[in-house]
Amino acid sequence: MTFAVPDSVRPIRDAVHAFMTERVEPAEAVLHGNGPEAAATLRELQEQARKEGLWALGHPAELGGGGLPFLDYVYVNEVQGRSDFGQLALGTFTL
Numbered sequence: 001m002t003f004a005v006p007d008s009v010r011p012i013r014d015a016v017h018a019f020m021t022e023r024v025e026p027a028e029a030v031l032h033g034n035g036p037e038a039a040a041t042l043r044e045l046q047e048q049a050r051k052e053g054l055w056a057l058g059h060p061a062e063l064g065g066g067g068l069p070f071l072d073y074v075y076v077n078e079v080q081g082r083s084d085f086g087q088l089a090l091g092t093f094t095l
Contacts, residue, residue, distance in 0.1 A: 009072045017079045045089040056091035
């Protein structure tokens, strides 16, 4: 069984997909290093996500998130899960 991404969710899902494939995934080797360079790279990714309106999409807007409804966020979470660092870079998981 396949599920179609709703038209209302597709633009934000596509933006997250692009962010993951163009920025997060190419940075994985550095991020796995766990040193100062990894921390700086993660901070930069997080800042980019904030600037592009991709920060904490599944969290309530009143807490600084994107306020996506849970079922809409499921489609976004699928693509952000492409990398171990997706949730960290996009503000849905913190250490």
